[in-house]
Structures are given as structure tokens and as C-alpha cells.
Amino acid sequence: MKKDFDYIIAGSGLAGLSLLYHLLRDDHLKNKNILIIDPAKKKDNDRTWCFWEKEQGPFEHLVRHQWKTLQFYSHDVSREFELKHYRYKMIQSGDFYAHLLELAEQFDNVVFSNEKILEINDNGQTAEVKTETGVFTSEYVFNSTGLFHPKMDETNTLLQHFMGWYIKTPAPVFDSNVGTLMDFRLNQQYGATFMYVLPTSPNDALVEYTLFSEKTLKEEEYIRELKKYIQDELKIDDYEITHSEFGVIPMTMARFKRYLGPGNRIINIGTAGGFTKPSSGYTFQFVQKHLLQVAERLKNGQSPVIKPSLRERMFYWYDMTLLEVLLSGKLTGEQIFSGLFGKVDPERILAFLTNESTFWEEFKIRNSVPVIPFMMAGMKQFVAPRK
Numbered sequence: 001m002k003k004d005f006d007y008i009i010a011g012s013g014l015a016g017l018s019l020l021y022h023l024l025r026d027d028h029l030k031n032k033n034i035l036i037i038d039p040a041k042k043k044d045n046d047r048t049w050c051f052w053e054k055e056q057g058p059f060e061h062l063v064r065h066q067w068k069t070l071q072f073y074s075h076d077v078s079r080e081f082e083l084k085h086y087r088y089k090m091i092q093s094g095d096f097y098a099h100l101l102e103l104a105e106q107f108d109n110v111v112f113s114n115e116k117i118l119e120i121n122d123n124g125q126t127a128e129v130k131t132e133t134g135v136f137t138s139e140y141v142f143n144s145t146g147l148f149h150p151k152m153d154e155t156n157t158l159l160q161h162f163m164g165w166y167i168k169t170p171a172p173v174f175d176s177n178v179g180t181l182m183d184f185r186l187n188q189q190y191g192a193t194f195m196y197v198l199p200t201s202p203n204d205a206l207v208e209y210t211l212f213s214e215k216t217l218k219e220e221e222y223i224r225e226l227k228k229y230i231q232d233e234l235k236i237d238d239y240e241i242t243h244s245e246f247g248v249i250p251m252t253m254a255r256f257k258r259y260l261g262p263g264n265r266i267i268n269i270g271t272a273g274g275f276t277k278p279s280s281g282y283t284f285q286f287v288q289k290h291l292l293q294v295a296e297r298l299k300n301g302q303s304p305v306i307k308p309s310l311r312e313r314m315f316y317w318y319d320m321t322l323l324e325v326l327l328s329g330k331l332t333g334e335q336i337f338s339g340l341f342g343k344v345d346p347e348r349i350l351a352f353l354t355n356e357s358t359f360w361e362e363f364k365i366r367n368s369v370p371v372i373p374f375m376m377a378g379m380k381q382f383v384a385p386r387k
């Protein structure tokens with residue numbers, strides 16, 4: 001196999017394949033020689049991506065279902081709201097991988113190698129990727145593997161862990177126009193604990209048991225809680241589990257580097273580049289926004305290094321403050337989210353959670369949460385050394 005490429009994409013998950021998409025749809029970039037390395041062949045439907053946006057996105061045709069009406073429940077707040085601008089959307093990773101792999105097949109200049117990357121180095125003028133079978137060089141390596149992840153432990157990281165079941169019922173029991181974003185009416189003994197219910201038809205729904213805590217649970221605990229909720233809250237006795245997924249997303253104060261090396265030749269993308277929002281785990285939209293800019297810069301002959309803007313740094317500070325409050329245990333997740341959903345227009349909360357809010361919306365949000373713990377956590381973030 002050829003050893004020298006224009007670009008190497010390390011990892012062919014959400015970020016790697018999204019970057020490939022943005023490169024291949026651009027007339028200036030679609031003929032570049034691209035190598036994609038990942039031991040996984042991406043044949044499995046291993047995760048569901050949900051996100052919200054106002055317009056139609058590049059992967060609109062892959063959207064399985066979307067919701068205009070959402071619900072929030074806690075022990076104190078019960079709210080159903082209709083979105084005016086945003087739509088909450090669901091894409092299944094299996095559809096996404098299949099679509100991107102099919103697109104890539106049309107390009108002879110795109111090569112896949114199913115092997116593990118051992119090292120990625122920057123030589124100043126080029127970047128180099130070492131695998132079990134050889135060394136490959138390119139102008140830039142776009143990395144989404146965990147090779148450069150910062151150290152994460154219980155002092156700086158909460159785990160968002162969840163088990164989701166796609167269930168099918170013989171009787172039409174769901175309203176597929178209404179999704180439940182968070183239902184906190186569960187035992188909160190381990191940390192922020194909620195159910196997430198997304199019906200895609202009158203007979204089908206994704207039901208997900210989600211926690212923000214330091215440790216994952218035993219498999220049987222997720223199963224027990226899912227069964228209990230489906231029976232007691234959804235009042236469904238007869239159903240079949242058609243698909244199951246499990247995930248752990250780090251919600252961390254550890255800093256991910258966006259780029260590395262003496263020549264800034266290693267560009268971290270996806271979770272590896274810090275594009276998982278630390279306070280919520282949502283990643284999909286942040287990845288798309290970043291990679292669109294990366295492709296635009298490459299097209300214009302510019303370096304793909306993109307430093308965080310002042311606004312991004314401000315949102316990062318909000319994220320760190322919220323995580324600090326959660327990690328310190330001064331407020332529970334249920335108290336924080338009940339405060340928000342009880343007092344603020346949900347559309348504003350969604351704008352805030354996707355870094356699209358205005359200063360005025362942020363002011364309203366800051367006023368909806370208890371001042372003292374947030375002020376102390378916010379100040380700590382200004383002075384605390386990064387872990």
C-alpha cells in the first residue's frame with residue numbers, strides 16, 4: 001500500500017466519517033488522497049445520536065425521527081413544551097456508517113485500513129502514523145482515537161452511563177410526536193438519574209436509563225430499572241426488546257487538546273478534541289460545526305488549527321462551573337435541571353446547551369439556579385489549576 005497521503009483520518013467513528021463527508025462534498029478537496037485507519041469496520045448500529053438544530057443539517061436524510069414537543073419531569077416539575085425553532089432529532093449510527101462507507105466507495109482516492117494505530121507523531125513538516133503494518137505520513141492527521149486523551153479520574157470526571165432499549169409493543173401505546181428529554185422521578189441514590197423516552201411510532205420507542213455518577217452499575221441494575229419504568233410508569237406489560245445499547249460518556253474537567261505537535265500537524269477531532277460538551281455529553285452538533293470549519297479552512301489553503309473563540313471559552317467556563325457543582329455534590333442534578341426547566345423557556349435552555357444562546361438568555365439561566373453554589377463554583381474555575 002502507498003505510504004504517503006494528503007490527509008490521514010485516525011478513527012472512523014462519528015468525527016472521522018463526518019470529516020470525510022465534509023471533504024468529499026467539496027470540489028477542492030474531494031480528490032485528495034485520504035487514508036482512514038480504524039480496526040473497527042463500522043458495521044454495527046452501536047449508538048443513537050440525538051441532537052437539536054434549527055435548520056436542516058447535512059445528514060437530514062438519515063434522521064429517523066424528530067420531535068417538536070418534549071417533556072421534562074422531576075419530583076417538583078412537570079412540563080411539556082413545544083419547540084418553536086429547534087427540532088430534536090435522532091440518527092442511528094448504523095445508518096450513518098453505512099451511508100458514509102457507501103459514499104467513500106465511489107472515490108478511488110479514499111483508502112481504508114482496518115488496523116490499530118500505535119503512535120501518531122508530528123515531524124514539523126508532516127505527521128506520521130505508526131500501525132502494526134507500517135508507517136504512513138501526511139500533511140495532517142485528524143485524530144479521534146483515545147491516544148491523546150487527558151487523564152480522567154473521579155476527581156475531575158463524572159461518567160454519563162446509560163442502557164437504552166428499543167422496544168416494540170403489539171398495541172399502539174406511544175405518541176410519537178412527544179419525546180421525554182428527562183424524567184427524574186426515579187431513585188437518585190447514585191447521582192443524577194433519569195429516563196429518556198423517544199417514541200418513533202405508536203408501537204416503537206427508545207427508553208434509556210441514564211445516570212451521571214462516578215461509577216457504572218452492574219448490568220442487572222440497568223435492566224431492573226428499565227423493566228420497572230416500562231411497567232410502572234409507561235404502563236406497558238407486553239413488549240419486545242428489538243435493540244439494546246450501552247454507553248459511557250465522560251463528563252470531564254480534564255482538558256482535551258485541539259491540536260498537537262511542533263508543526264500543529266495533529267488535529268484532534270470529536271471527543272478527542274474536546275467536542276463532547278462536558279456538562280451534558282452531547283457531541284454530535286459540536287463535531288459537525290467544528291468539521292465544517294476545518295474543511296472550509298483546508299479548502300482555502302489555511303491550517304485546520306482552530307483555537308476556541310472567546311464565546312466558546314465562556315461556554316466552557318459555564319460547563320466547568322456546572323460540573324464543579326455536580327462533582328462537589330452541593331446540588332443534585334435533579335435540583336439543577338428542575339430549577340432550569342421550572343423557570344426558563346425550554347427553547348432558551350436548548351440554545352444554552354448547544355452554545356447558541358445570547359447573553360440575555362444566559363443571564364436568565366444564571367438567575368434560575370441557586371446563586372451561592374454556582375457563584376462559588378464559578379469563581380473556583382477562574383482560579384483552580386487545570387487537572
Ligand SMILES: Cc1cc2nc3c(=O)[nH]c(=O)nc-3n(C[C@H](O)[C@H](O)[C@H](O)COP(=O)(O)OP(=O)(O)OC[C@H]3O[C@@H](n4cnc5c(N)ncnc54)[C@H](O)[C@@H]3O)c2cc1C
Nearest residue numbers: 011013014015038047049050117145247270271282283284
Ligand atoms: C451509546 C452512545 C450513545 C451516544 N449518544 C449520543 C447522542 O445521543 N448525542 C450526542 O451528541 N452524543 C452522543 N454520544 C456521544 C458521542 O456523540 C459519541 O461518542 C460519538 O461517537 C463520538 O464521536 P468520535 O468520533 O469522537 O468517537 P467514536 O465515534 O467513538 O470514534 C472513534 C473511533 O476511533 C477508533 N479507534 C480507537 N482507538 C483506535 C486506535 N488505536 N487506532 C485506530 N482507531 C482507533 C474507534 O474504533 C472508533 O471507531 C453517544 C455515545 C455513546 C457511546
